């Protein structure tokens with residue numbers, strides 16, 4: 220089978236996403252392949268499709284048990300056989316899985332990297348015919364990446380054991396050049412084809428909210444987005460606990476996740492979130508790696524994370540299904556202090572410390588920049604030629620106006636100059652504001668000509684301005700715990716009146732309300748099925764599929780197979796239950812009219828070359844009622860009746876009684892004899908009005924065939 224066919228048949232998708240086809244082809248050509256795609260970009264499919272096509276087994280090395288379980292459930296639900304080996308299983312369970320793989324009953328086998336460190340496992344694997352080794356989250360191999368895992372170092376010796384050597388594919392969302400080189404070397408990739416598909420996630424919107432009461436913001440946001448599922452990240456366990464209990468008290472269904480909870484508590488919380496039993500997860504950054512919950516609609520950062528890599532990965536957990544996702548960062552000045560504290564507490568190597576401070580500063584700049592946030596992120600990851608505006612971030616979308624802040628900037632720069640570029644943001648702001656704080660007085664800064672020249676501003680207002688000027692590259696902040704503000708050349712030009720400084724200020728836009736009742740009904744049925752089958756709801760269908768259904772309202776199998784994410788196997792399992800809801804909804808609301816449905820159906824039948832009346836008869840023989848056939852085929856009830864009638868007249872077996880009202884059968888027969896003709900009109904005239912032509916036709920046929 221071709222890759223495109225598998226995509227449609229198993230996954231129910233009609234097009235590859237950017238880069239997927241090239242990556243699949245490269246693996247199929249037997250070339251080692253390293254793919255760097257953003258979170259949610261669709262990496263899994265890139266090794267799964269070759270796994271289906273190639274003879275033999277694909278071993279997938281993946282860092283988290285929850286991720287593997289998820290992927291395996293998901294693959295099995297698509298009709299692709301997959302198994303898993305992880306550290307929580309008994310040796311017999313493992314042997315059983317290996318046995319299945321040895322007999323070719325599995326196409327993919329997910330394995331935790333820790334298992335590769337155990338010699339006895341090696342020997343078990345040696346018995347298998349392995350065609351591909353796929354390494355997920357490949358950046359875990361590099362200590363310069365942000366999730367280093369020692370056990371990833373055992374992948375290279377593992378690969379070496381196989382003869383012939385399987386093709387090796389590696390996938391990650393983190394792509395700084397040093398990590399990339401490290402991964403290629405550490406995994407011993409053999410002259411790999413490297414694909415970088417671009418980091419943009421167009422379906423995600425980005426916002427930074429500054430200087431707002433964070434709790435109030437969250438309450439308002441949750442109130443406006445009641446049905447949505449999302450993650451709220453906070454920096455510390457304590458903050459997670461507080462936020463979670465506050466939201467629970469307010470009646471929201473919220474769970475939490477952090478390293479201070481027991482394994483059981485964490486697992487339970489995670490499962491509840493995956494199964495949509497709780498809508499909102501409040502968590503530290505311990506939560507999320509490998510979570511493929513596709514219908515996360517928002518990721519709010521209650522605190523600023525430590526760097527852009529971490530932010531983009533966490534925020535990227537929104538909208539994995541390709542539907543819109545909102546990524547909101549609530550920034551407060553305390554966040555920077557906290558992150559610096561973390562660096563001081565955890566990083567001891569000087570070189571790495573400077574590196575961490577540099578990364579943190581880029582994160583802080585993200586919070587203050589007034590330019591397009593998407594462009595900022597993409598440039599950070601080294602992309603070039605990015606549009607100036609994306610129209611989908613808080614800086615592009617806001618109703619904004621550009622104001623001239625040259626005077627304010629000059630006041631700030633001149634004050635920094637007079638303070639000899641030796642102090643941090645807060646002290647500079649205090650001097651400009653005219654604070655009588657002891658430190659200001661001790662240093663005699665109240666004698667400076669720039670003392671109190673911004674007394675109409677608040678301290679936070681001045682600090683904000685300074686931060687904007689840092690983000691816009693007029694000022695530089697040294698990379699250390701107590702960072703000092705320095706002037707850059709651009710600032711000198713401003714002081715010399717050679718350059719003007721502008722700032723964008725904005726208001727928030729109104730939200731547009733949409734009707735989501737059908738989507739909610741589909742979601743309910745999905746939840747029921749998920750509970751029945753003990754899988755997370757998104758394994759049944761992703762939000763994208765439900766959204767596509769609620770927009771297109773498919774009313775028959777063919778239409779359903781055109782819905783994103785609905786393949787043959789999934790239709791077989793769940794299609795009917797969803798169709799019932801859709802048909803019922805359409806009956807009540809009459810969204811789609813018969814002509815429209817009939818056209819699509821007619822096209823299909825032309826293709827199939829099955830005469831329409833025979834299709835009707837087949838459906839009838841499958842046990843569908845006339846009403847149902849009319850709905851599904853988009854035909855009027857009368858047409859359906861005509862079809863069956865025609866089948867009967869052509870000599871096919873039809874149960875005539877369905878057309879004949881029992882109480883009139885005898886009367887109709889009498890009147891046929893009385894009229895002594897086969898023509899319908901004279902017979903009808905002899906009968907009560909409610910007896911229709913079909914009833915007469917049916918009695919005629921039944922009577923004839925009985926003769």
Ligand code: ADP
Pocket residue numbers: 232233234235236239256257258259260261262263264511513539540541761
């Ligand atoms: P990641 O790159 O983060 O590992 P996944 O492989 O989990 O991403 O894919 C994210 C989501 O995108 C999944 O729900 C997947 O089914 C969906 N997806 C992948 N490829 C396509 C495609 N070609 N068309 C539509 N959806 C896709």
